[in-house]
Amino acid sequence: MRSVLRLLEGDQTIGRGLPFWGLMSLLFAGALAFGVTAGSFAVENCSYFLVWVFMALGLAFMWGLGGTMSFGQTAFFGIGGYCYAILSTNWGVESGLTMAAALLSLAAVALSAAVLGYFVFFGGINGVLVSITTLAVTLGLETFLSQTAGPKWAIGRAELGGFNGISSMPPLTVPWHGDNVEITGRSLYFGLIIFVAITYLALRILANSKVGDAMVAVRESPLRAEALGYDVKAILFVGFVVGSVLAGLSGLLYAGWGQYISPDTMGLSAAALPIIWVAVSGKDLTATMVGTVVLLGLSQALAIYGSQYALVSLALILVVSIMGCPKGVFETLLRRIDSIGGPGDQNSKPVRKSSLDRSEVLL
Amino acid sequence: MTLLRARQLTKRFGGHAAVDRLDLSIEAGEIRCLIGPNGAGKSTALALLAGSLSPSAGAIYFDGSEISNVAAHDRAKRGISIKFQLPSVFPELSVRQNLKIALSRRYLGSELDDRIDETLDLVELSDQRGKLARVLSHGQKQWLEFGLAISLKPRLLLLDEPTAGMTPEETERTGELVLRLNRSGVTVVAVEHDMQFVRQIARTVSVLHLGTVFSEGRLNDVLANEDVKKIYFGEAPRHG
Numbered sequence: 001m002r003s004v005l006r007l008l009e010g011d012q013t014i015g016r017g018l019p020f021w022g023l024m025s026l027l028f029a030g031a032l033a034f035g036v037t038a039g040s041f042a043v044e045n046c047s048y049f050l051v052w053v054f055m056a057l058g059l060a061f062m063w064g065l066g067g068t069m070s071f072g073q074t075a076f077f078g079i080g081g082y083c084y085a086i087l088s089t090n091w092g093v094e095s096g097l098t099m100a101a102a103l104l105s106l107a108a109v110a111l112s113a114a115v116l117g118y119f120v121f122f123g124g125i126n127g128v129l130v131s132i133t134t135l136a137v138t139l140g141l142e143t144f145l146s147q148t149a150g151p152k153w154a155i156g157r158a159e160l161g162g163f164n165g166i167s168s169m170p171p172l173t174v175p176w177h178g179d180n181v182e183i184t185g186r187s188l189y190f191g192l193i194i195f196v197a198i199t200y201l202a203l204r205i206l207a208n209s210k211v212g213d214a215m216v217a218v219r220e221s222p223l224r225a226e227a228l229g230y231d232v233k234a235i236l237f238v239g240f241v242v243g244s245v246l247a248g249l250s251g252l253l254y255a256g257w258g259q260y261i262s263p264d265t266m267g268l269s270a271a272a273l274p275i276i277w278v279a280v281s282g283k284d285l286t287a288t289m290v291g292t293v294v295l296l297g298l299s300q301a302l303a304i305y306g307s308q309y310a311l312v313s314l315a316l317i318l319v320v321s322i323m324g325c326p327k328g329v330f331e332t333l334l335r336r337i338d339s340i341g342g343p344g345d346q347n348s349k350p351v352r353k354s355s356l357d358r359s360e361v362l363l
Numbered sequence: 364m365t366l367l368r369a370r371q372l373t374k375r376f377g378g379h380a381a382v383d384r385l386d387l388s389i390e391a392g393e394i395r396c397l398i399g400p401n402g403a404g405k406s407t408a409l410a411l412l413a414g415s416l417s418p419s420a421g422a423i424y425f426d427g428s429e430i431s432n433v434a435a436h437d438r439a440k441r442g443i444s445i446k447f448q449l450p451s452v453f454p455e456l457s458v459r460q461n462l463k464i465a466l467s468r469r470y471l472g473s474e475l476d477d478r479i480d481e482t483l484d485l486v487e488l489s490d491q492r493g494k495l496a497r498v499l500s501h502g503q504k505q506w507l508e509f510g511l512a513i514s515l516k517p518r519l520l521l522l523d524e525p526t527a528g529m530t531p532e533e534t535e536r537t538g539e540l541v542l543r544l545n546r547s548g549v550t551v552v553a554v555e556h557d558m559q560f561v562r563q564i565a566r567t568v569s570v571l572h573l574g575t576v577f578s579e580g581r582l583n584d585v586l587a588n589e590d591v592k593k594i595y596f597g598e599a600p601r602h603g
Contacts, residue, residue, distance in 0.1 A: 003471075003472070011456075011460050011463065210467055210468070213463070213464045213467050214464075216453070216456065216460075216464060217453065217464045220453035220454060220455060220456060221451050221452070221453055221454070223415065223447070223451050224447075224451040224452065224453065224511065226414075226415070226434075226435045226436050226439070227413065227415070227435060227436075227439055227444065227445050227447070227451070227512075228436075228439060228464070228465050228468065228511065228514075228515065229436050229437075229439035229440045229468055229515065230436055230468075231434070231436045232436070
């Protein structure tokens with residue numbers, strides 16, 4: 001257990017030592033306090049922001065760590081959302097069936113990501129072609145779902161609804177003393193906060209484990225990674241499936257939150273959004289987690305107060321941010337804090353002389 | 364005992380055979396240098412042995428097993444390591460992180476840290492441990508690449524022009540390192556142009572010409588061969 005917890009810090013993640021974890025604890029406590037004190041509209045609004053964090057973290061994992069930039073995040077978001085909508089509409093809320101629908105939706109996302117990932121990575125597609133292929137899949141799925149209007153496009157009781165999508169499916173529920181408790185409002189918010197924290201910590205551990213080392217090796221030099229014994233195709237595949245499943249998780253949580261899912265969540269604009277969040281925030285996990293919430297909040301605030309200039313203002317902010325901080329605004333900020341805080345990384349530690357003779361060790 | 368054997372190994376790029384029915388046999392514990400003029404197929408042959416390229420025809424045997432269709436990463440696990448001609452280090456990572464990624468496949472925790480330090484010491488990059496690999500000089504990148512290649516504790520080390528871009532002093536130290544590795548049981552196959560280096564490390568050399576072995580033997584004997592002299596000036600008879 002201690003060796004696993006040690007992986008919370010490492011070369012592949014920013015932040016170490018008491019100052020960093022103190023700051024993260026404060027952030028977590030602040031988020032919980034917000035859930036208690038803020039009005040119900042603000043809390044539900046923040047739940048909406050948190051729903052998207054999983055997808056952004058998934059992209060940061062596969063792109064930031066493994067170098068695979070996928071436009072397919074929204075496709076898996078849509079698959080997760082639609083699967084949950086179809087299953088929960090048909091099964092209802094009895095006996096925790098919405099949870100079963102959620103788990104099956106995740107399984108469907110994992111399966112579809114595995115099928116696509118298999119053909120992409122084991123078929124020898126790499127680099128920018130992965131982005132183009134995943135974009136094609138996303139747009140293809142959006143086009144297909146947009147033409148599913150009418151009663152003939154129904155699965156059981158769930159009509160796919162074409163452009164309008166599916167609405168009025170039940171929210172997530174948990175069985176409790178013979179009743180079904182809906183996870184909405186504040187309970188959804190607290191659940192999301194805890195779930196985001198768990199996902200973030202789990203990804204940090206994964207990033208600093210051998211899996212993370214392998215992904216970084218493949219990102220930096222596939223030729224050298226292969227020569228070091230890393231199975232490049234398998235590593236890219238694993239990173240893609242993990243990132244895609246997190247996008248699917250966002251999708252089903254979105255459907256549970258708003259009880260609505262439509263094809264425009266998979267359009268070109270939607271597909272570009274997670275890439276913008278990750279690029280502007282920085283591809284580090286912490287930077288992405290914080291940055292996504294901030295950027296979503298900023299985008300919404302501009303939409304409310306910026307009238308017709310909202311999109312122009314947002315675009316301007318994003319362009320200036322990327323030009324000013326090519327490595328991402330929040331990543332740059334975090335690196336500054338990290339350089340003040342932690343005990344210093346091992347890159348700069350003094351050379352320790354081992355008691356073993358160097359040739360004896362290596363040869 | 365024969366550790367590596369290539370039989371009628373061929374690699375074609377379109378109509379051109381870069382390696383053409385190459386027969387090569389390397390004994391365990393040997394240091395073999397592959398020499399020859401530019402375009403002789405030396406680097407292609409090395410890439411075929413490492414698995415970076417797949418052969419058009421022929422077979423490769425390592426330790427008695429055929430590995431012709433074994434992927435490069437599986438060959439690495441079996442004990443074949445390569446140092447590429449152009450340094451293929453991880454450019455955006457620090458020197459220490461480069462070695463950590465290579466060594467973390469075998470070691471954990473404090474033992475991993477020890478091995479990183481030992482390797483840094485061995486390739487004389489301890490002072491550069493925090494620097495990004497991309498800012499190293501060419502010679503330092505070559506040494507880091509060396510460190511990555513030997514971190515796997517290979518049984519067979521393939522070196523593609525290991526001293527390219529190095530100073531005479533660095534070249535000599537590289538030769539000493541290769542000899543030390545060899546004394547510890549590592550079999551070495553090196554492609555090299557620097558005859559001083561070849562003289563320092565190899566007892567046997569194979570001269571490649573037009574993708575196949577043209578001549579083989581002790582360096583002095585081979586270089587005294589009039590036909591070998593001619594191929595370096597482009598006058599050798601072509602194979603039928």
